[in-house]
Amino acid sequence: MGKRELTVDAKIENLNQVLAFLDRRLDELECSMRAKMQIELALEEIFVNVSSYAYNRVGSASQESGKVSISVEDTKDPLSVAVTIIDRGIPFNPLTQQDPDVSLPAEDRRVGGLGIYMVKKSMDHVRYEFKDGQNILTFRKDL
């Protein structure tokens, strides 16, 4: 059992660093390739969302990027991994986004919203709260 935390600038170019941090922990937990890919994917989708939108204040003079913290926590009973992503950007609950229609033909498909949809579908629990000026998104995968 344990908790690891990483804080980086909310920038897409930090994605590899963020995923490497997650991977190290998942490898220690000897989780399956399937679960590993799903957890990585969930973190990528949320991290990229935060990096793209959380600190993008339209019309704001400040172009400075904000921070995003990622913590990975595991529990033994039941065996699970929970990842929490925290930013201090614009309050935004990605879980209220409408699910995409995954039955449409290619020509009518929109890819927007697909990332969050994949997170909801592949994780066992996803929760969002806005607290003390922070967007806090947690997802958990039972192993």
Add this chain to the structure above:
Amino acid sequence: MLNITKTVNDKELTIALEGRLDTVTSPVLESELQNSLDGIEKLIMDMKNLQYISSAGLRVLLTAQKAMNKQGCMVVKNASDDIKEIFDVTGFSDILTIE
């Protein structure tokens, strides 16, 4: 990290993907495709050595599928079970031709 290997056989193009198709690497594949599809009637995406795909990768596959719908066909080959599961969840199994 993504390696892209292209093999052209007349009007058939095979793109072998090795590594990860994520937010960072997908733009590389997208620009590669933009420059490669002229006169191609069959596009084969070989995913034998692809370990990972995120929504950014799916977006590029959708763009490629739409382009090939106009000029021929596209086939996805050798995808792992984990990647196939992502295609299933997102309804891409209905859009793509998966062999």
